[in-house]
Amino acid sequence: MSLPLENVRQQLLRAGIPPRCARRYVTELREHLADLTERERKAGLNATAASERARELLGTDAQLTQAMIETAPRTLAARAPWAVFVLLPLVGLLAVIAAMVEFMFQLLNPVYSAWPGGVPTTYVGIIAGASFVTTYLLGPAMAGACIFVALRQRLSSPWVCIGLVLIALASSLFGFHMHVFPPLGADPGGPKFSVVPAVYVDGHLSAAATLSLVAMHATVLFAVAAFTLHLLRTRATREITTTPPQVQ
Amino acid sequence: MTRTTNPNFMAGVPELMILRLLQNRPMYGYEIVEAIRTESGDVVSLGEGVVYTVLHALEREGALKSHRKTVEGRSRVYYTLTTAGLKRYGDLAQNWSALADAIRTVIKGGRRVPAT
Numbered sequence: 001m002s003l004p005l006e007n008v009r010q011q012l013l014r015a016g017i018p019p020r021c022a023r024r025y026v027t028e029l030r031e032h033l034a035d036l037t038e039r040e041r042k043a044g045l046n047a048t049a050a051s052e053r054a055r056e057l058l059g060t061d062a063q064l065t066q067a068m069i070e071t072a073p074r075t076l077a078a079r080a081p082w083a084v085f086v087l088l089p090l091v092g093l094l095a096v097i098a099a100m101v102e103f104m105f106q107l108l109n110p111v112y113s114a115w116p117g118g119v120p121t122t123y124v125g126i127i128a129g130a131s132f133v134t135t136y137l138l139g140p141a142m143a144g145a146c147i148f149v150a151l152r153q154r155l156s157s158p159w160v161c162i163g164l165v166l167i168a169l170a171s172s173l174f175g176f177h178m179h180v181f182p183p184l185g186a187d188p189g190g191p192k193f194s195v196v197p198a199v200y201v202d203g204h205l206s207a208a209a210t211l212s213l214v215a216m217h218a219t220v221l222f223a224v225a226a227f228t229l230h231l232l233r234t235r236a237t238r239e240i241t242t243t244p245p246q247v248q
Numbered sequence: 249m250t251r252t253t254n255p256n257f258m259a260g261v262p263e264l265m266i267l268r269l270l271q272n273r274p275m276y277g278y279e280i281v282e283a284i285r286t287e288s289g290d291v292v293s294l295g296e297g298v299v300y301t302v303l304h305a306l307e308r309e310g311a312l313k314s315h316r317k318t319v320e321g322r323s324r325v326y327y328t329l330t331t332a333g334l335k336r337y338g339d340l341a342q343n344w345s346a347l348a349d350a351i352r353t354v355i356k357g358g359r360r361v362p363a364t
Contacts, residue, residue: 021304028277028300028325035278036296059297071301073308 004055005029011065013154016078025068033058077153084149085163089142093170096138100130100176127178139171143225151232161226168222172214262294262302264344267311267329267337276324277303303327311336 005026012022036054045053058064077084104127111123143164150160265284269275275283281299284292294302306312311333314325329337 024325025300025304029297031276031322031324032278032281032296032300034322057296059295063295064297067295067298067301071305 003030004033005061005064008061008064010154011061012068012072013152015065015069016074016153016155017068017072018075019152021072022068025072029058029064075153077149077155081155081157081159082162085146085157085159086166089146089163089167090170093138093142093167094174097134097174097176100134101178104130104176104178130176131178133176135171135175139167139221140225142167142171143221147225147229147232150229151236154236156233160229164222164225164229168218168225171221172217260340260344261292262299263306264337264340265292266299266302266306266327267333267340270312270327270329271334271337274326274328276326278324280327306333309336 008029009022009026012025013019033054036057037050040050040053041047107123107126111119146160146163146167149155262284265288266280269280269283269287277299280303281294281296284294303312303314307314307327311330313328313330315328316323317326
């Protein structure tokens with residue numbers, strides 16, 4: 001059974017009130033309702049009548065929601081969904097790739113010094129790991145974060161879907177790829193970085209992935225993300241509409 | 249039956265009364281609504297649920313601080329006045345006193361303006 005005033009909390013979240021503010025407001029209202037109920041019972045009403053009277057005194061759902069909406073701040077996701085669901089994930093994605101490049105570059109000099117004859121397999125493994133993370137994990141992680149925010153704040157803005165499409169595309173197009181050419185003594189060659197289409201083809205990194213592979217990667221990621229969002233949103237809606245409010 | 253609250257011209261009054269009450273001791277929402285009703289002789293009646301939006305707004309502005317405390321087995325959020333809240337109360341009280349004096353003067357017939 002849902003707690004009393006759950007409807008108020010849901011409406012506040014849909015209006016873009018920060019979840020923490022909405023939860024605290026409703027918690028205090030529930031405590032106030034309990035105090036009012038107790039007062040009415042002491043005044044001689046039976047449990048049901050006291051509960052109904054207390055609920056009347058507290059105000060209607062619409063009054064309580066409106067009062068909070070007029071005064072409370074809105075979340076950034078409600079005020080600027082384009083920033084939270086599009087700009088932030090794209091900048092984040094590129095920032096992580098850039099940080100990965102910087103980290104690997106910084107790591108390269110000590111590796112060259114310690115192993116002048118060639119690059120150890122551990123370092124090659126780190127390169128492969130970094131490539132795998134940027135190519136296959138970063139996109140889903142960004143999409144997951146967007147879904148989490150959208151569900152937590154009950155947002156149904158079209159920017160959520162636009163964001164998921166762009167995350168799928170960007171994470172399919174951009175990845176981290178690095179070549180190191182031994183032997184280092186005669187001709188060190190140096191590291192080569194590329195932040196270009198990078199997908200695994202037959203277990204090997206291909207810096208020149210075909211458009212169809214990028215499209216397939218993006219489509220799969222978007223489909224999974226959109227399905228997950230739809231599923232979780234439907235489940236949350238069903239939980240709210242099927243549970244009657246608990247009578248105090 | 250729903251309790252009728254005061255109309256729009258009362259804007260700012262709940263804030264003033266809350267700040268005044270919290271000068272005495274920390275209080276929780278229900279207690280504040282009851283105290284306002286009692287101390288104003290039922291003239292000022294805050295919407296039961298609406299008091300929290302005023303409290304939260306005052307807290308965001310730094311006029312109040314809150315903490316959760318369990319008293320007699322019930323956990324409640326208590327509000328305390330801050331130094332900024334005290335100063336704010338002083339300013340508000342001064343404005344309202346000036347306004348009340350002006351209204352009282354007008355009701356009594358106003359200042360006699362010499363005929364020209």
